[in-house]
Amino acid sequence: PPPKEATIDGKTYRIDEWHNVPPNIASSISRRLHVQKDHPISITRSIIESKFPSPTYRYHNHLYPVVSTAQNFDSLCFPADHPGRSKTDTYYIDSSTVLRTHTSAHQADTFRANLSDGFLISADVYRRDAIDRSHYPVFHQMEGARVWDRAKVPSGDIAAAVRADLARLPTHNMTVEDPNPTTHPERNPQQDSLSVEETEAVAAHLKRSLELVVAEIFSRAKEAAMATDPDFKDEQLRVRWIEAYFPFTSPSWELEILWQGDWLEVLGCGVVRQDVLNRADVPSQVGWAFGMGLERIAMLLFEIPDIRLFWSTDERFLGQFKGLSEDLGGLKRFIPFSKYPACYKDVAFWIGSSSAAGGGTKANTHDFHENDIMEIVRGVGGDVVEDVAKTDEFTHPKTGRRSLCYRINYRSLERTLTNEEANGYHEQVRRALVEKLGVELR
Numbered sequence: 001p002p003p004k005e006a007t008i009d010g011k012t013y014r015i016d017e018w019h020n021v022p023p024n025i026a027s028s029i030s031r032r033l034h035v036q037k038d039h040p041i042s043i044t045r046s047i048i049e050s051k052f053p054s055p056t057y058r059y060h061n062h063l064y065p066v067v068s069t070a071q072n073f074d075s076l077c078f079p080a081d082h083p084g085r086s087k088t089d090t091y092y093i094d095s096s097t098v099l100r101t102h103t104s105a106h107q108a109d110t111f112r113a114n115l116s117d118g119f120l121i122s123a124d125v126y127r128r129d130a131i132d133r134s135h136y137p138v139f140h141q142m143e144g145a146r147v148w149d150r151a152k153v154p155s156g157d158i159a160a161a162v163r164a165d166l167a168r169l170p171t172h173n174m175t176v177e178d179p180n181p182t183t184h185p186e187r188n189p190q191q192d193s194l195s196v197e198e199t200e201a202v203a204a205h206l207k208r209s210l211e212l213v214v215a216e217i218f219s220r221a222k223e224a225a226m227a228t229d230p231d232f233k234d235e236q237l238r239v240r241w242i243e244a245y246f247p248f249t250s251p252s253w254e255l256e257i258l259w260q261g262d263w264l265e266v267l268g269c270g271v272v273r274q275d276v277l278n279r280a281d282v283p284s285q286v287g288w289a290f291g292m293g294l295e296r297i298a299m300l301l302f303e304i305p306d307i308r309l310f311w312s313t314d315e316r317f318l319g320q321f322k323g324l325s326e327d328l329g330g331l332k333r334f335i336p337f338s339k340y341p342a343c344y345k346d347v348a349f350w351i352g353s354s355s356a357a358g359g360g361t362k363a364n365t366h367d368f369h370e371n372d373i374m375e376i377v378r379g380v381g382g383d384v385v386e387d388v389a390k391t392d393e394f395t396h397p398k399t400g401r402r403s404l405c406y407r408i409n410y411r412s413l414e415r416t417l418t419n420e421e422a423n424g425y426h427e428q429v430r431r432a433l434v435e436k437l438g439v440e441l442r
C-alpha cells in the first residue's frame with residue numbers, strides 16, 4: 001500500500017491520493033532564497049521594501065509555504081471549479097493542503113490580524129509549470145496591500161483619506177501608458193461597496209505606489225548598465241497598465257514593462273474585493289493589493305539570463321552579489337560565466353490505447369498533462385535541464401493513436417556536460433515516462 005505520510009522540510013504530513021509533491025520540490029523549501037543575505041532575490045526584495053516604508057507597511061518574510069486550500073483559494077473567492085485548483089497546476093500535500101501557489105494565500109490572515117495599515121509578504125511559491133529559462137516550479141513573490149478603515153478616517157471619508165496619503169507619495173518622471181478608464185461595467189467592474197470617488201482614489205494610490213517601485217528598479221538597472229557597459233543605449237522606458245481579472249480584486253490590472261522588445265508582465269493588482277475583507281472580519285476596511293514576481297524583476301535588474309541561476313550555490317554566481325545588501329547603491333550587473341554547450345535530445349512516444357505498452361498499471365491511459373512531463377524531466381535531470389518543448393504531434397491515420405515528440409535541452413550552468421552524461425539522463429527520462437505515464441516509446 002502507498003505511504004500515508006510524507007516528510008516535508010522535517011515535518012510529517014498525512015497524505016492521500018491527492019499528494020503530488022516530488023522530493024526535489026519538497027527539498028527546495030529549506031532554501032529560503034528571499035532571506036539569504038546577498039542573494040539577488042533577497043536584494044531585490046529589500047529594494048522594493050524600501051519603497052513601502054515602515055511602520056505604515058509591515059514586512060512578513062517568514063510565512064510557511066504549506067497552507068490550506070481555504071487559505072490559498074477559498075479566502076480569496078476562487079470558485080470551486082477554478083483551474084488553479086487542479087492537480088495539474090498545484091502541488092497538493094493532501095486534498096485540503098497545498099504548497100501555496102501565490103503569496104495571496106496569506107492575505108486574509110494578514111488582514112484579519114490587522115497589525116498595520118499596510119503589509120508586504122515575500123515568500124517562495126510553488127506551481128507546476130513548463131520548463132524554460134524563465135519558468136521554474138518554485139519562485140518568489142511579494143504581496144503588498146494597503147487598507148483604510150471607514151471607522152477610523154476623519155468623518156468616514158475614505159476618498160479624502162486616500163487622496164491625502166497619495167499627496168504625500170513622491171512623484172516620478174517615468175512615462176506610463178494607462179489607456180483604459182479606471183472601471184468598465186463588463187471588463188473591470190466597480191464594486192457596489194465603494195463609491196466611484198473611492199475607487200478612483202484607491203486605484204490612483206495603488207498605481208502611483210507601484211510605479212514608484214518600477215521607477216526605482218529601472219533607475220538602478222540603468223545605473224548599473226551604464227557603469228559596466230560603455231555601449232549601453234539609454235532607451236526610453238515604457239510601462240503600461242492593462243486590465244486584468246483576479247477572483248479577489250475588482251477592478252484589477254497588470255503592469256507590463258517593455259524590455260528588449262517584449263512586454264513583460266511584472267505584477268497583478270487591484271482593489272480588494274469587499275468579500276475578502278468581510279470574510280477576514282475587517283468589513284469596515286477598504287484598500288488595494290498587488291502580487292509581484294521577484295525573479296522577473298531580479299533578472300531584469302541584474303541581467304540574469306536563466307532562472308535556474310538563482311538556485312546555484314556556485315561561488316562564481318553568488319560571489320558577484322557579496323556586500324550588496326549593505327550597499328544597495330553599489331549594484332552591479334551580473335557578469336555571466338561562460339555558457340557551457342547545450343546538448344539536446346528528442347523523445348517520441350505514443351499515447352492512448354495500445355496493446356504494446358507492456359500491460360503496466362498505467363498502460364492505455366493518456367490522462368496526463370504536459371506539466372507531468374515537465375516534472376518527470378525535472379525530477380530526473382534537475383537543474384541540468386534548461387528547456388523542454390513539444391516539437392511534434394500527430395494522429396496516426398489508421399490506428400487513431402496520437403504521437404508526441406519533445407525536445408529536451410540539457411545544459412549545466414556550471415560545467416560542460418559530456419554526451420554520455422546527457423544520454424544517461426535521457427535514458428532515465430525515457431524509462432520514467434513509460435513507468436509513470438504508461439506511454440509507448442517510438
Ligand code: PHE
Nearest residue numbers: 102104268269270289290291
Ligand atoms: N496572486 C496573484 C498572482 O499570483 C497576483 C495578485 C495579488 C493579484 C494581489 C491581485 C492582487 O497572479
